[in-house]
Amino acid sequence: MTHLLDTSAVLAYYFEEDGADQVQVLLADTKNPPCICCITELEFWARLKSLGAEAQFQIDWPELSNLLTICPLDVQIVGRAVEIRRACSDRLPTVDSLIAATASFHNMVLVHRDPHFESIPRKLLRQVSLCPPTAS
Numbered sequence: 001m002t003h004l005l006d007t008s009a010v011l012a013y014y015f016e017e018d019g020a021d022q023v024q025v026l027l028a029d030t031k032n033p034p035c036i037c038c039i040t041e042l043e044f045w046a047r048l049k050s051l052g053a054e055a056q057f058q059i060d061w062p063e064l065s066n067l068l069t070i071c072p073l074d075v076q077i078v079g080r081a082v083e084i085r086r087a088c089s090d091r092l093p094t095v096d097s098l099i100a101a102t103a104s105f106h107n108m109v110l111v112h113r114d115p116h117f118e119s120i121p122r123k124l125l126r127q128v129s130l131c132p133p134t135a136s
Helices: 007-014 020-028 040-050 054-065 075-087 094-105 115-119
Strands: 003-005 035-037 069-071 109-112 126-129
Touching: 003 007, 003 020, 003 094, 007 020, 007 040, 007 054, 007 109, 020 109, 035 040, 035 094, 040 054, 075 094, 094 109, 094 115, 115 126
Parallel strands: 003 035, 003 109, 035 069, 109 126
Antiparallel strands: none
8 A cells, every 4th residue: 555545636536627647547556556544435425415416425435435445543543643733834624634644654645636735744744736736
């Protein structure tokens, strides 16, 4: 296991948005499939519900999650999330801190589309952003 997909990366793939092709490359590696944090299931459901497509969750989630390894949360990962949040220079939502901590704890690269992950020090988390670079 080398990569953990944040919910934003899963949604980019699902909705065929920017970054979907990079997620597809990771999914194509059947010998080393990417992982997700178990909390991604809740975030995925919430996004579909917010779009009025809650019923689609029961159809699409089993198929999508079958492509991934699902990592559970435990007290050690929660402790890592606290460490990550303390080290961030910007606000990091609790759910995202748990996802980042899961990647960090398992020494995986976090793949995401959320700019707020960028405030996590590199010594705590390796990451790949699917967002196009911003113009300076």
